[in-house]
Amino acid sequence: MTQLKTHQDGIPSTPGKIKMDRSPYIHRLRWQFSLAKLTFWSCLFLGLILLFFLRSTPSSSSSSYSLSSGTDSTRRSLASTWGGPDWEKRVRDSSKIRSHNGISVLVTGAAGFVGTHVSAALKRRGDGVLGLDNFNDYYDPKLKRSRQARLERSGVFIVEGDINDSALLKKLFDVVAFTHVMHLAAQAGVRYAMQNPGSYVNSNIAGLVSLFEVCKSANPQPSIVWASSSSVYGLNNKVPFSERDRTDQPASLYAATKKAGEEIAHTYNHIYGLSITGLRFFTVYGPWGRPDMAYFFFTRDILKGKPIPIFEGPNHGTVARDFTYVDDIVKGCLGSLDTAEKSTGSGGKKKGPAQLRIFNLGNTSPVPVTTLVSILERLLKKKANRVMLKMPRNGDVQFTHANITLAQTELGYKPTTDLQTGLKKFVRWYLSYYSDSGSKKRSDE
Numbered sequence: 001m002t003q004l005k006t007h008q009d010g011i012p013s014t015p016g017k018i019k020m021d022r023s024p025y026i027h028r029l030r031w032q033f034s035l036a037k038l039t040f041w042s043c044l045f046l047g048l049i050l051l052f053f054l055r056s057t058p059s060s061s062s063s064s065y066s067l068s069s070g071t072d073s074t075r076r077s078l079a080s081t082w083g084g085p086d087w088e089k090r091v092r093d094s095s096k097i098r099s100h101n102g103i104s105v106l107v108t109g110a111a112g113f114v115g116t117h118v119s120a121a122l123k124r125r126g127d128g129v130l131g132l133d134n135f136n137d138y139y140d141p142k143l144k145r146s147r148q149a150r151l152e153r154s155g156v157f158i159v160e161g162d163i164n165d166s167a168l169l170k171k172l173f174d175v176v177a178f179t180h181v182m183h184l185a186a187q188a189g190v191r192y193a194m195q196n197p198g199s200y201v202n203s204n205i206a207g208l209v210s211l212f213e214v215c216k217s218a219n220p221q222p223s224i225v226w227a228s229s230s231s232v233y234g235l236n237n238k239v240p241f242s243e244r245d246r247t248d249q250p251a252s253l254y255a256a257t258k259k260a261g262e263e264i265a266h267t268y269n270h271i272y273g274l275s276i277t278g279l280r281f282f283t284v285y286g287p288w289g290r291p292d293m294a295y296f297f298f299t300r301d302i303l304k305g306k307p308i309p310i311f312e313g314p315n316h317g318t319v320a321r322d323f324t325y326v327d328d329i330v331k332g333c334l335g336s337l338d339t340a341e342k343s344t345g346s347g348g349k350k351k352g353p354a355q356l357r358i359f360n361l362g363n364t365s366p367v368p369v370t371t372l373v374s375i376l377e378r379l380l381k382k383k384a385n386r387v388m389l390k391m392p393r394n395g396d397v398q399f400t401h402a403n404i405t406l407a408q409t410e411l412g413y414k415p416t417t418d419l420q421t422g423l424k425k426f427v428r429w430y431l432s433y434y435s436d437s438g439s440k441k442r443s444d445e
């Protein structure tokens, strides 16, 4: 009884050690204890289910397909802040068509390299343009902010948000009946795919599907033009690359996600009547370019006197690219938007067959990477510290060369800038941009 009294005021801490007593009090105590235990385990179980649910549900603006722990979610910077009457007014104003026969275009990735140039060109000719960008830090976000500032000065508003945020996309289509979408938001870069594969799945596959889903339900459905990549030709060695050539041997995860995008485009065109044009860009370069690309960081490192790693193929084979100047690419993008037929569906229902196209947008004259370095040396008036390296097995292919006959015929696409001329414009921009930001930084210090 003494032992029992000890536990009268509470549940015993070590119940198994209590001498068994069949009194009604003990029964009540045991019943209460079981109830507490049941409540505890139920709460734990429900908590775990909730945790699992929260982890597997895509959040509105962050990466939901991160395969590499941490990196991707820290790269995505956003806490999306959108909505409200002022915000809607800015969205409407930016999308307003100001020319006869103009179009209203949602440009995803508008603070990116090609996105910035395309948005500016559309605005110049009086089209309505609304940008969308998540300003992630795959490369220096300050460069993206500078591009944004320039676009804002010409009347283009960039909404800060992610293509995986379906609620945001739906809202944009509620506010504006976009006639076209120029989809350039993507995880770019061939070699980075080995470091952060999840970001490619998240942007290039999940993001693309999220965008197509909203477009197919929009009323009217927009026509879509989007960026695929020359990398889909992968191990294909028939040159020049034609749209009819094999694209089932990608050499990188990046290429595989772009190829998957082309197949996904086929599905949305087939089921929902979306008009979709995919553009296979060939190593685009120029002012306001991407710092992760070779021509850009070679320039930086030549100026700093740092070693320049130049890849070579087996038996010292030449590695070459069909480098394409950004203004030529912009013409191809605008030509695609202008020749895009209307989507045929509405409110998620197909009404008839719709246009589905793929075009190469290249320069049709491959240049060895060693020549690229020589041109930069001349323009920068500085010798590069060249280090020849065997091409690593991380997704690169040895050679690219576009056949552009189809784009020429259908879009009137005709590249006019050779590498020497294009790099001259790039170097002029580079020196001015970084000397300006350098002096700004110095004066800030």
Ligand SMILES: O=C(O)[C@H]1O[C@H](OP(=O)(O)OP(=O)(O)OC[C@H]2O[C@@H](n3ccc(=O)[nH]c3=O)[C@H](O)[C@@H]2O)[C@H](O)[C@@H](O)[C@@H]1O
Binding pocket: 188, 189, 190, 228, 229, 230, 231, 232, 281, 282, 283, 284, 292, 293, 294, 295, 309, 310, 311, 319, 320, 321, 369, 396, 398
């Ligand atoms: O056209 C395309 O499809 C792709 O073009 C570029 O990919 P890439 O051609 O590999 O462009 P860079 O990374 O700038 O490389 C250019 C050339 O320099 C070479 N390289 C790169 C890096 C390096 O350290 N050394 C070097 O010799 C590469 O092998 C390649 O031949 C873009 O980064 C991709 O996003 C795009 O989709």
